[in-house]
Amino acid sequence: MARTTAFKLSAFYLLIFALFSGIILGYIAWNTRRLLDAQITETIETEINALAEQYRQGGLRRLVAVIERRGRQSGSFLYLLVDARGDAMTGNAILRVPAQSVSPGWSELRYNWPDEAEEVARRAKVRTFILPSGLRLFVGRDLEEQDRLRVTIRRARGFSLLLVVLMGGFGAWFVTRRVLMRVEGVATTSAAIMAGNLAERLPVTSTNDEFDRLALHLNAMLDRIGELMTGLRDLSDNVAHDLRTPLTRLRNGAEDALRKAETLEDAKTALERAIEESDNLLRIFDALQMIARAESGNLATSLKPQKLEEIVSSLAELYEPLAEEAGLAFETKLGTGLVANANRELIGQALSNLIDNALKYGLKPEGGGSLTISAEKSGGQIRIAVADRGEGIPEDKRQAVVERFVRLDASRAKPGLGLGLSLVAAIARLHGGELRLEDNAPGLKAVLVLPEAVGSAGRSLAQGPVLPEKEA
Numbered sequence: 001m002a003r004t005t006a007f008k009l010s011a012f013y014l015l016i017f018a019l020f021s022g023i024i025l026g027y028i029a030w031n032t033r034r035l036l037d038a039q040i041t042e043t044i045e046t047e048i049n050a051l052a053e054q055y056r057q058g059g060l061r062r063l064v065a066v067i068e069r070r071g072r073q074s075g076s077f078l079y080l081l082v083d084a085r086g087d088a089m090t091g092n093a094i095l096r097v098p099a100q101s102v103s104p105g106w107s108e109l110r111y112n113w114p115d116e117a118e119e120v121a122r123r124a125k126v127r128t129f130i131l132p133s134g135l136r137l138f139v140g141r142d143l144e145e146q147d148r149l150r151v152t153i154r155r156a157r158g159f160s161l162l163l164v165v166l167m168g169g170f171g172a173w174f175v176t177r178r179v180l181m182r183v184e185g186v187a188t189t190s191a192a193i194m195a196g197n198l199a200e201r202l203p204v205t206s207t208n209d210e211f212d213r214l215a216l217h218l219n220a221m222l223d224r225i226g227e228l229m230t231g232l233r234d235l236s237d238n239v240a241h242d243l244r245t246p247l248t249r250l251r252n253g254a255e256d257a258l259r260k261a262e263t264l265e266d267a268k269t270a271l272e273r274a275i276e277e278s279d280n281l282l283r284i285f286d287a288l289q290m291i292a293r294a295e296s297g298n299l300a301t302s303l304k305p306q307k308l309e310e311i312v313s314s315l316a317e318l319y320e321p322l323a324e325e326a327g328l329a330f331e332t333k334l335g336t337g338l339v340a341n342a343n344r345e346l347i348g349q350a351l352s353n354l355i356d357n358a359l360k361y362g363l364k365p366e367g368g369g370s371l372t373i374s375a376e377k378s379g380g381q382i383r384i385a386v387a388d389r390g391e392g393i394p395e396d397k398r399q400a401v402v403e404r405f406v407r408l409d410a411s412r413a414k415p416g417l418g419l420g421l422s423l424v425a426a427i428a429r430l431h432g433g434e435l436r437l438e439d440n441a442p443g444l445k446a447v448l449v450l451p452e453a454v455g456s457a458g459r460s461l462a463q464g465p466v467l468p469e470k471e472a
Contacts, residue, residue, distance in 0.1 A: 010168075010171065010172030010176060014164075014165070014168035014169065014172055017168060018164050018168065021160065021161060021164050022157070022161055025156075025157040025160055026157065028153075029153040029154070029157060033146065033149070033150060033153075036146055036149065037125075037146070040141045040143075041106075041125070043141065044077070044125065044127045044139055044140065044141055045127070047077055047139050048127055048129050048137070048139050051063060051067070051137060052129065055131055060133065060135070063081070063131075063137075064090045067081060067090050067091065067092075071090075071091065071092030077140065077141060078091075078093040078111060078124050078138070078139065078140035078141065078142065079091045079092050079093065079138070079139060080092075081135060081136070081137050081138075082135065082138070083134075083135055083136075084135070084136075089135070092114070093112070093113060093124070093138075093140070094111060094113070094114060095109050103128065104128045104129065104130050105128060106125065106126070106127055106128075107125075107128065108124070108125055108143070109124055109126050109140070110123060110124075111123075111124050111140070122142060122143075122144065123143040124140040124141060124142050124143055125140055125141050125143055126138050126140035127140065182211045185202070186215070189201065189202050193222070198222070198225075198226055198229070199226075201215075201222060202214075202218050202219055202222075203215065204219070246280050246281055247281070250277040250278065250281075253270055253274055253277070254270065254274055256270065257270030257271070302343045303342055304341060304342075305341055305342075305453045306340060306342045306344055306347070307338065307339055308338040308339070308342065308347065308375060308382055308384065309334045309336060309338045309375055311344060311348055311351070312332070312334055312351065312373060312375045312384060313332070313334060314348075315351050315355065316330075316373050319355050319359070322359060323359060323371050326359055326362075326363065327363065327368055327369070328358075328359070328362055328363065328368075328369050328370055328371045329368075329369070329370040329371070330370075331372045332372070332373045332374070333374040333375070333376075334373075334374070334375050337377070338375055338376075338382050338452075339453045340382050340431065340451065340452055340453050341431070341451075342431055346430070346431075347427070347431075347448075349423065349427065350427040350428070351384065351386070351448070353421070353423060354386040354420075354446045354448070355371070355386055356420065357420055357421070357446070358371050358386050358387075358390075358444075359371070361444070362388025362390040362444075364390065364442075369388060369390060370388065371387070371388050372385075372386075372387045372388075373385070373386055373387075374387070377452060380451065380452050381433070381449050381450065381451055381452060382449070382450045382452050383447050383448070383449055384447070384450070385445050385446065385447045385448075386446045387440045387443060387444070387445040387446075388443045388444055389440065389442055390442075390443050390444065391442070391443075392439060392440065392443050393437060393444050395439070398437040401421055402422055402425045402435060402437075403422060421435070424446075424448065428448055428449070428450070431451070432450070433448065433449045433450040435447070435448060436449060
């Protein structure tokens with residue numbers, strides 16, 4: 001425990017707190033003694049002035065009488081009046097130094113009361129005052145009370161510091177133990193994850209402290225890693241399955257050409273088929289590479305404010321003839337000021353994939369249908385939707401179709417790689433958005449949801465000419 005950072009920090013702060021506590025308590029003790037000493041000094045000065053006034057009014061006789069009367073009172077001052085030779089004339093205390101050797105002013109002297117043994121020594125603060133007749137008057141105050149107060153303060157300071165150290169030590173132990181328990185939980189879970197149990201997650205309590213926040217972020221990261229690893233396993237399986245067929249066809253075609261081709265025309269036909277299969281393989285690898293780049297976030301630095309209505313409008317003009325040729329009624333509904341931080345090429349690729357899917361699967365079984373492209377703002381988001389009136393996708397399969405190499409057309413009669421929606425979903429995540437597949441009753445509505453750009457750049461781009469609504 002003593003080697004942990006939490007304990008070292010707690011001990012360091014405890015030392016700092018104890019040091020400052022000692023300084024504060026020392027200052028309080030010093031200031032208390034200073035105030036007490038000032039009070040004693042003031043009372044002695046007042047007594048000296050009163051006795052001097054008595055001497056001026058009644059002379060030596062009156063002064064002696066006043067000293068004898070006041071000296072008999074309990075808790076009284078120390079009084080001693082001596083002549084020029086140092087012989088005591090009156091007083092209630094015996095000073096331990098020759099009176100004539102004491103110069104006028106303040107001093108701290110040893111004394112004892114007349115009825116005490118000589119070995120008993122007390123301390124007193126004494127003021128020496130010289131009367132006009134040359135007599136010396138000593139007036140003092142016992143320092144025993146001040147000494148007791150000093151001892152009491154010293155003991156209180158020591159006890160307080162001891163209490164601070166004990167409580168601080170207990171607090172350091174408690175905090176360190178609590179931190180160690182949380183860290184131990186993280187270490188145990190990490191060890192389980194490293195051992196291969198990827199379903200383990202860091203423990204989260206209800207305190208919502210920094211450990212809980214860290215655990216939540218790490219759990220989210222582990223969830224994401226789990227998803228990526230699951231996707232990687234599925235990708236490996238799908239790649240092995242979907243690439244085996246074109247590779248087998250490519251090999252068989254080359255083998256047939258070697259065995260059966262008798263003329264140059266037969267060899268040329270075999271080569272054309274091999275090139276076609278090779279192109280299909282290259283398209284698969286290009287799509288996989290694009291998905292990997294989008295999911296890795298390496299393209300995030302290329303995002304900048306773009307007017308999405310311009311991208312959608314240009315694609316609509318490109319695909320309108322193809323839709324009409326396929327027998328689909330084509331319609332666009334574009335809003336204005338649709339600005340998002342985006343990569344123009346990637347957004348164009350995603351929308352092209354959605355429109356291609358609508359062209360392939362958007363026809364009604366009995367023929368005809370429609371294709372609608374819309375773009376609008378909604379609650380700080382931009383929704384770009386491609387809707388058709390085809391057979392649609394069952395709700396329980398909408399999550400699966402965005403996975404790589406997943407195709408609902410089990411017969412594989414229609415062209416496709418099963419990577420289009422996967423790429424769109426990856427591009428949406430790169431832009432901080434998502435791909436939603438909704439029911440168009442009938443048909444499918446694929447919605448690309450992107451966050452709207454904020455800031456001065458987004459507002460300046462949003463201010464522009466209004467694009468007219470275009471309908472087929």
